[in-house]
Amino acid sequence: MAFLIDMKNTTVYRGQQKVLDRFTLQLPMQRSIAILGPNGAGKSTLLKVLMRELYPVREEDSWVKILGNQTWNVWELRRNLGFISQDLQNRYFGYVNGLSVVLSGFHSSVGIYDHQEFDTKSVELANRIMAELGITELSHKPYSLMSTGEQRRFLLARALVSEPSTLVLDEPTSGLDINATFHYLRVIRKLIAHGKQIVLVTHHIHEIPPEVDFIVLLKEGCIVSNGEKQQLFTDKTLSELYDTPVKVMSANGYYQVIPDEVGAVSGLNNSLHR
Numbered sequence: 021m022a023f024l025i026d027m028k029n030t031t032v033y034r035g036q037q038k039v040l041d042r043f044t045l046q047l048p049m050q051r052s053i054a055i056l057g058p059n060g061a062g063k064s065t066l067l068k069v070l071m072r073e074l075y076p077v078r079e080e081d082s083w084v085k086i087l088g089n090q091t092w093n094v095w096e097l098r099r100n101l102g103f104i105s106q107d108l109q110n111r112y113f114g115y116v117n118g119l120s121v122v123l124s125g126f127h128s129s130v131g132i133y134d135h136q137e138f139d140t141k142s143v144e145l146a147n148r149i150m151a152e153l154g155i156t157e158l159s160h161k162p163y164s165l166m167s168t169g170e171q172r173r174f175l176l177a178r179a180l181v182s183e184p185s186t187l188v189l190d191e192p193t194s195g196l197d198i199n200a201t202f203h204y205l206r207v208i209r210k211l212i213a214h215g216k217q218i219v220l221v222t223h224h225i226h227e228i229p230p231e232v233d234f235i236v237l238l239k240e241g242c243i244v245s246n247g248e249k250q251q252l253f254t255d256k257t258l259s260e261l262y263d264t265p266v267k268v269m270s271a272n273g274y275y276q277v278i279p280d281e282v283g284a285v286s287g288l289n290n291s292l293h294r
């Protein structure tokens with residue numbers, strides 16, 4: 021069986037730091053997945069390995085297979101996997117307009133260039149996706165003058181034009197207000213309903229759509245656990261993951277964590293009175 025990603029004994033450095041150390045993980049292909057863990061756990065690094073933006077150390081007994089293949093033409097891979105991250109959001113600047121951001125998705129490039137041509141069919145598809153996301157009116161607005169929420173919708177449209185099977189989202193709602201966040205969530209749920217696989221990194225547990233039920237918990241470059249959401253979203257597991265006492269609540273298929281007041285406040289009182 022092919023996996024979205026099958027990593028065996030994978031070691032990845034960022035600068036001098038070994039971020040993933042002989043890391044082994046298999047992510048299923050047909051299910052939507054959320055990756056959680058404290059800051060610095062290695063979540064973005066893992067996504068960059070998946071997107072072939074970072075490469076592991078070559079070792080005899082180690083491999084990274086993506087969608088069943090060990091070798092990929094990166095441009096082809098990136099057409100199969102739409103990607104959105106803060107890094108990408110910051111890479112667009114200047115007076116590139118919304119439509120250009122969307123069209124750049126056809127070449128997985130940042131911005132568009134004179135030598136890149138777009139046929140009528142591509143422009144029509146870009147227009148259709150912008151209409152679906154409700155951003156047609158902004159298509160000529162300079163990206164740098166858009167709100168964060170608007171920019172994020174254009175990046176989603178950019179990720180969708182190559183009609184990828186999987187969308188890889190690294191903290192897609194960071195900096196968005198509640199309305200923009202919930203709009204984004206509705207769009208993501210609709211995409212899942214239409215058969216797209218989502219791989220989501222988030223700190224906001226209440227933003228994990230009910231359909232995303234395969235969970236990976238990461239800490240300090242290691243897998244704490246991975247598997248079914250219902251089994252992993254417990255007070256004990258998430259308190260240990262984040263090193264703080266939390267209580268897990270759930271409603272309508274969503275989960276949320278709140279501080280475990282008893283543990284947290286008595287600890288605070290002690291430290292205040294000390």
Ligand SMILES: Nc1ncnc2c1ncn2[C@@H]1O[C@H](COP(=O)(O)OP(=O)(O)O)[C@@H](O)[C@H]1O
Pocket residue numbers: 034035036037039057058059060061062063064065066
């Ligand atoms: N460009 C970089 N150069 C050196 N170290 C980095 C770089 N990017 C990230 N790191 C380090 O790698 C570790 C994992 O980072 P990252 O994958 O971004 O974590 P997360 O997304 O879980 O917050 C962190 O300790 C971070 O300091």
Ligand SMILES: [Mg+2]
Pocket residue numbers: 063064065190
């Ligand atoms: Mg990150």
